[in-house]
Amino acid sequence: MHVLHADSTSAFIAAGVQGPGEAVTSLGSTFAPKLLSKTRVDNAFYGVYSQRIGDSWLVGMSRIISCSHLFATLLTHMMV
Numbered sequence: 001m002h003v004l005h006a007d008s009t010s011a012f013i014a015a016g017v018q019g020p021g022e023a024v025t026s027l028g029s030t031f032a033p034k035l036l037s038k039t040r041v042d043n044a045f046y047g048v049y050s051q052r053i054g055d056s057w058l059v060g061m062s063r064i065i066s067c068s069h070l071f072a073t074l075l076t077h078m079m080v
Contacts, residue, residue: 008032020056035059
């Protein structure tokens, strides 16, 4: 099963990425990293998937960390 995150894909396109190796991270209600690659990368164990974009592959993750969890973790570490 491939999960496509339309908001993070739109953010990736809007960022104006120029070529393979460049990445965009979207931070909203979820944390969604995206990387442009010449090679397809899929790994179900880690939740990594690829979708075609032009002549390249947009590699992303479907195991998205909730931002509320991320912020709570950061705050906990900052207070220690």
